[in-house]
Amino acid sequence: MTTKPLLKVDNLKKYFPVKKGMLGRTVGQVKAVDDVSFYVNEGETLGIVGESGCGKSTTGRMLMRLLEPSEGKVEFDGQELTSLSSDEMRKTRRDIQMVFQDPYASLNPRHTIGKILEEPLIVHGLDNAKERKEKVRKFLEIVGLSAYHAKRYPHQFSGGQRQRIGIARALMTNPKLIIADEPVSALDVSIQSQVLNLMQDLQKDFNLTYIFIAHDLGVVRHISDRVAVMYLGKMVEIAESEQLYVEPLHPYTQALLSAVPVPDPDYKKEQIVLEGDIPNPANPPSGCTFHTRCPFKMDICTKVVPELIQHGPGHSVACHLYGDESDNDIKKMEGSL
Amino acid sequence: MSERKTILQVKDLQTTFFTDSGEIPAVDHIDFHVKEGEILGIVGESGCGKSVTSLSIMGLIPQPPGKIVGGEIVFQENDLLKMTERQMRQIRGNDIAMIFQEPMTSLNPLFTIGNQMLEAILIHEKGWSKKKAKERAIEMLQLVGLPRAEEMLQDYPHQLSGGMRQRVMIAMALVCDPKVLIADEPTTALDVTIQAQILKLMRELNTRLNTAVLLITHDLGVVAETCERVIVMYAGQIIEESPAKQIFDDPQHPYTKGLIQSIPDMRFKKDRLYSIPGSVPKPGSIKQGCRFAARCEFAFDRCIKEDPELYETSDAHQTRCFLYDKEGAEMDDNKTLIESR
């Protein structure tokens, strides 16, 4: 497997203004994504998990510049995306495609599936009419539908079929990276497993790189090589999937994993039930933003923002529990890498 | 443990929707019972008839287009289907309460939490003073783990988080000290850490108040962690019923088996998930034979010709599948086949 990063993200931020009153005065800001850095290797799947509002979708949308970052850099395939003109960016978008949670909302109800699938090719000036029709047929079959479906309209399909159409559309331009934002969250379990299997097959067949955003930790474990955990706009832990699930370090990751109901009544796990709610991102807690719910809170946590630092091979965590005393170990480990 | 009494019994219930595009038998001859103080789960994929079942019990089926066309719902020896709307309102206020997936739809956005709680209490306790009702409201909010209960009476629903709203709904459902609480996907709209809080609360309240709970969910994980007994629904029918533990140790219906195997397990990675081919049929679209036959890898001739009944396979375990028909000729061969999986 190649280990060249296809995508590299540095200090990405998105602050949304909070407006109030008739005049729309800005009275504050929501730090939707607050200084996030990570990379994705070619051919791998990076999962991003976290509870609603933690900034997963905002991150995904900034990577494609569907949303302009407030700060930070996104490097894709050796190219710095944040400095591209909108024209150049449009060209790059054929290499990065997105799949959404609710394909229905993103499929024009008045267009046939054929027209919907052809559109990305037309936008990017690819192929002639005949080749485009041929491709539509080919990709419909690849995602498990049939050529005759091209004549139908979105409402004539079930939720699972619509997600297949959303995936086919993302594949049309032969992209390198697919950002899938909760692609199976709205689907029933039996349909969800069909779509997950399809996505895994496509990844092999087309050498795709995935960023897979979801709130379901079972789904993310299944599909991801590495997993990043977000909380209130920050990445609090990132590790190889196996490692993260076997040895979660951040107390939030531990609580999140322990909260997932496991379909096995014999499985006795130690459940950490977090107190309270996720704080308001317009007014986040000082220091470590998790300290208001953390069972291991120390003095320093209310004052100092913990950095995301490496704690083991490929395993980074932003938590003061793994601070100073382990510094030496980390240096040793980095030295041996 | 002593044998508990049945508190609610649903007998041969049929609820049909009469629409422009035809009749939809959303709930198609279902039978089950709820025992005092137990947590019974109903699990199934969307559209299988879970909500229609609970709305039928509550007498809240929109009519038209819906209509309960047959059966009985016996609560404490009385058939709810024979009651007047006024009597049903009494039942809903005092005996059977319901909470929904999205509490925002059942809380009025224009009134404070206090307003709505007091109203619910005063319907139940007609002679009470406002002061006494307010004390009760605060007590209930504290019971469901809301810390600043007194201040919260002043709040409007939109000022609360999803988890807090669901707690308020539970508090309101419990003010009348119901015998049965129907919870229709109470945690589906919530984040997993908040879901864990609410499920823990429901288990605690069930133990403490001995309220029977009918918990409707699409998540088998929630069933495993919360329920004593479970009913699996498919296309308007009950296809399996058993103690919750047994449904995981010994799932019998091919649909139940497939469903359990389709879940990505967080504890270990499978290379590939099992997946049931095809999709859930619309209720009524299959006129003859087993509703699952077209997706079933074990289907044989009889499955597309005859309707299977619920066969008793062991104590308290029933399965709607010909593979478990002890009289059926093909049984032995197929049973070996299914058990070898």
Ligand SMILES: Nc1ncnc2c1ncn2[C@@H]1O[C@H](COP(=O)(O)OP(=O)(O)O)[C@@H](O)[C@H]1O
């Ligand atoms: N266009 C916007 N304007 C203002 N706030 C926004 C906007 N989009 C998202 N947010 C806020 O940013 C935060 C992160 O949102 P989002 O990225 O959608 O989270 P997630 O996908 O993890 O649920 C939330 O608090 C959300 O309310």
Ligand SMILES: Nc1ncnc2c1ncn2[C@@H]1O[C@H](COP(=O)(O)OP(=O)(O)O)[C@@H](O)[C@H]1O
């Ligand atoms: N108001 C309605 N009008 C027509 N059909 C309905 C109505 N409500 C429910 N149904 C049908 O009844 C079936 C069962 O629905 P429901 O009980 O809501 O499923 P779920 O198991 O997801 O809760 C569905 O197929 C649905 O189409």
Ligand SMILES: [Mg+2]
């Ligand atoms: Mg999102």
Ligand SMILES: [Mg+2]
């Ligand atoms: Mg429902």
